[in-house]
Amino acid sequence: MKNAAHNHGILESRLRQLRSDGRKILVPYITGGLTGWLDAIRGAAASGADAIEIGIPFSDPVMDGPIIQMASEKALRDGATPNSILHELRTVDVDVPLIVMCYYNTVFRAGHDRFANSLRDCGVVAAIVPDLPLEESSIWATAADSAKIETVMLAAPTAPDERLPRVVERARGFVYAVGLLGVTGERTELATTAVAMATRLKKITDIPVLVGVGVSNAEQAKQACSVADGVIQGASVVRRLLEEGVDSVAQYVAEVRTAIDSSLVSKR
Amino acid sequence: MNAKPVPTELLTPGADGRFGEFGGRFVPETLVPACEELERAFTDAWSDSLFRTELDDLLREYAGRPSILTECHNLGAQLGIRLILKREDLNHTGSHKINSVLGQALLAKRMGKKRIIAETGAGQHGVASATAAALLGLECKVYMGAVDVERQSLNVFRMKLLGATVEAANSGSRTLKDAVNEAMRDWVASVETSYYCIGSVMGPHPYPFMVRQFQSVIGREARKQFQQMCDGADPNVVVACVGGGSNAMGIFSGFIDAKTRLIGVEPAGGAAVGRGTPGVVHGMKSYLMQDEYGQVQEAHSISAGLDYPGVGPEHSYLASVGRAEYPSVNDQEVIEGFKLLARTEGIIPALECAHAVAWIAKESPKIQGQTVLMNLSGRGDKDVAQMMTILGNELD
Numbered sequence: 001m002k003n004a005a006h007n008h009g010i011l012e013s014r015l016r017q018l019r020s021d022g023r024k025i026l027v028p029y030i031t032g033g034l035t036g037w038l039d040a041i042r043g044a045a046a047s048g049a050d051a052i053e054i055g056i057p058f059s060d061p062v063m064d065g066p067i068i069q070m071a072s073e074k075a076l077r078d079g080a081t082p083n084s085i086l087h088e089l090r091t092v093d094v095d096v097p098l099i100v101m102c103y104y105n106t107v108f109r110a111g112h113d114r115f116a117n118s119l120r121d122c123g124v125v126a127a128i129v130p131d132l133p134l135e136e137s138s139i140w141a142t143a144a145d146s147a148k149i150e151t152v153m154l155a156a157p158t159a160p161d162e163r164l165p166r167v168v169e170r171a172r173g174f175v176y177a178v179g180l181l182g183v184t185g186e187r188t189e190l191a192t193t194a195v196a197m198a199t200r201l202k203k204i205t206d207i208p209v210l211v212g213v214g215v216s217n218a219e220q221a222k223q224a225c226s227v228a229d230g231v232i233q234g235a236s237v238v239r240r241l242l243e244e245g246v247d248s249v250a251q252y253v254a255e256v257r258t259a260i261d262s263s264l265v266s267k268r
Numbered sequence: 269m270n271a272k273p274v275p276t277e278l279l280t281p282g283a284d285g286r287f288g289e290f291g292g293r294f295v296p297e298t299l300v301p302a303c304e305e306l307e308r309a310f311t312d313a314w315s316d317s318l319f320r321t322e323l324d325d326l327l328r329e330y331a332g333r334p335s336i337l338t339e340c341h342n343l344g345a346q347l348g349i350r351l352i353l354k355r356e357d358l359n360h361t362g363s364h365k366i367n368s369v370l371g372q373a374l375l376a377k378r379m380g381k382k383r384i385i386a387e388t389g390a391g392q393h394g395v396a397s398a399t400a401a402a403l404l405g406l407e408c409k410v411y412m413g414a415v416d417v418e419r420q421s422l423n424v425f426r427m428k429l430l431g432a433t434v435e436a437a438n439s440g441s442r443t444l445k446d447a448v449n450e451a452m453r454d455w456v457a458s459v460e461t462s463y464y465c466i467g468s469v470m471g472p473h474p475y476p477f478m479v480r481q482f483q484s485v486i487g488r489e490a491r492k493q494f495q496q497m498c499d500g501a502d503p504n505v506v507v508a509c510v511g512g513g514s515n516a517m518g519i520f521s522g523f524i525d526a527k528t529r530l531i532g533v534e535p536a537g538g539a540a541v542g543r544g545t546p547g548v549v550h551g552m553k554s555y556l557m558q559d560e561y562g563q564v565q566e567a568h569s570i571s572a573g574l575d576y577p578g579v580g581p582e583h584s585y586l587a588s589v590g591r592a593e594y595p596s597v598n599d600q601e602v603i604e605g606f607k608l609l610a611r612t613e614g615i616i617p618a619l620e621c622a623h624a625v626a627w628i629a630k631e632s633p634k635i636q637g638q639t640v641l642m643n644l645s646g647r648g649d650k651d652v653a654q655m656m657t658i659l660g661n662e663l664d
Binding site: 060069081082083110131160163 | 284292293294295296297298299300301302439440445446449452453456457458459460546547548549550551553556558560561562563564
């Protein structure tokens with residue numbers, strides 16, 4: 001295993017600390033601009049989330065399945081823009097790191113430095129850009145590094161063994177282990193690729209490894225955490241916000257929290 | 269002479285997949301290995317004489333190549349120009365799409381894939397993909413915007429008849445851009461067994477380069493045929509319509525080193541080069557119709573095949589260096605162009621190609637006496653029902 005050579009930013013330091021405290025990491029995803037999204041962030045933070053990922057809606061979200069597509073379209077119809085979302089995010093005072101997920105054209109159009117700085121100015125500490133693979137990432141990564149924005153890299157099940165170390169090398173904050181071949185969305189079972197991917201990554205890095213895409217409920221989160229340092233919960237959270245509202249998000253986060261905490265207890 | 273140096277040969281993109289600043293490979297991590305595998309497979313196949321022979325045989329004996337040139341004596345005389353058409357409309361399946369699809373389907377088989385995915389706008393690429401899949405024994409799934417399923421129902425039926433599954437894309441603008449999104453989502457989930465057969469010179473590297481290579485047969489044939497017809501001369505102007513831009517790149521590729529103006533005609537409601545700014549979507553950096561925050565805008569065109577807010581990156585490059593021009597025409601001019609070619613020459617063009625006719629008719633006072641080669645990339649049969657709705661009473 002290789003120790004990360006870079007300095008740990010706010011997000012990575014926090015996640016490493018949680019891991020050494022023996023806690024599994026829970027990151028809910030919330031689409032920015034949806035009705036109640038700011039309260040959902042507050043509710044999730046109060047119910048056991050360790051960091052929160054905020055999606056900036058994009059017109060053409062190719063990595064997202066029906067639920068997050070629907071949420072993005074709804075937020076855009078309601079007038080959400082990257083600026084309005086970041087502006088509103090300033091009003092949220094929670095004690096967990098905030099991560100932004102956005103497609104690359106949002107960054108490119110704003111300008112790399114300008115976007116990175118605007119994230120920092122709004123209290124965001126990290127970014128996930130799902131359509132910006134390693135080979136295209138250098139301009140953004142440089143801008144993000146100088147603004148102290150940690151760029152989370154995705155690692156996919158299709159990556160050959162020789163590729164993973166290069167992806168991990170560039171990852172800041174944590175490595176996002178893509179749990180399955182496919183887009184975001186709820187599945188009835190956790191794909192076997194989820195644990196397999198976490199296992200491959202844990203072998204080669206000490207950066208926190210979080211599994212996302214297709215981790216759909218508390219039980220699946222617990223399964224993924226048998227190997228991974230934590231999970232990202234996207235569609236299952238967004239669906240609750242869309243269909244049931246803010247309280248349901250907080251309840252769900254608490255439920256997943258309990259499940260992944262119990263996995264630690266039972267292990268000991 | 270201080271004229272800006274203009275490229276006289278086609279670019280072969282390097283490992284970064286760029287044409288100048290455009291192109292690249294902006295795809296989810298899951299797809300990167302697949303794009304790399306495809307790049308290796310295409311490079312290998314393209315330099316393999318057995319593959320090339322197999323493709324040439326299919327193009328000749330199945331697609332009906334070479335396509336002929338037809339001189340439009342009536343319309344030419346009316347407009348005061350010499351107008352010659354490259355008849356891609358006479359290919360099997362009715363458009364130029366078959367050139368690329370046969371190449372890609374052969375490549376898919378060579379790579380051991382059992383299933384192809386395609387997106388389609390007007391349905392021409394979907395029909396061509398379904399056709400090649402039937403011929404080569406591949407499973408085929410075609411994504412088509414729900415709006416296009418409605419206005420091109422005949423092509424939907426043709427695809428089903430050929431054994432393909434057609435799925436309506438109901439997200440976003442429910443046209444070509446959203447069909448591409450759905451096809452990419454399918455590909456992310458099925459990448460190990462499926463080949464994504466992209467319909468134009470767009471998408472992540474190597475697609476824009478590869479599809480241009482497959483379509484370059486149009487330009488190679490046309491240059492030679494034109495010179496035979498016109499005492500060794502090259503045309504003054506080459507004109508083609510541009511949505512993603514594969515038929516235009518196909519014919520432009522044959523004239524890049526000639527002293528010929530290259531004109532790509534865009535729809536006014538989908539003028540990516542004419543009105544767009546650089547952006548990144550569908551795996552490529554190219555001109556794009558987008559708002560100030562980078563949200564992709566919906567294109568609006570009478571022709572489903574050009575209803576696309578982006579454009580292939582090589583067109584963005586050719587525009588940026590001044591080698592090709594990208595004017596646009598509006599839907600009304602297109603309708604007039606459609607009728608004009610039908611009435612003067614007895615040829616019903618696809619609505620996409622009617623854009624090129626419309627530009628030629630509009631521009632003719634400025635190009636009097638010149639020779640104009642137009643790529644007639646598809647026939648209009650698929651558009652007759654739609655035009656009947658638009659023109660019905662007017663023709664009585």
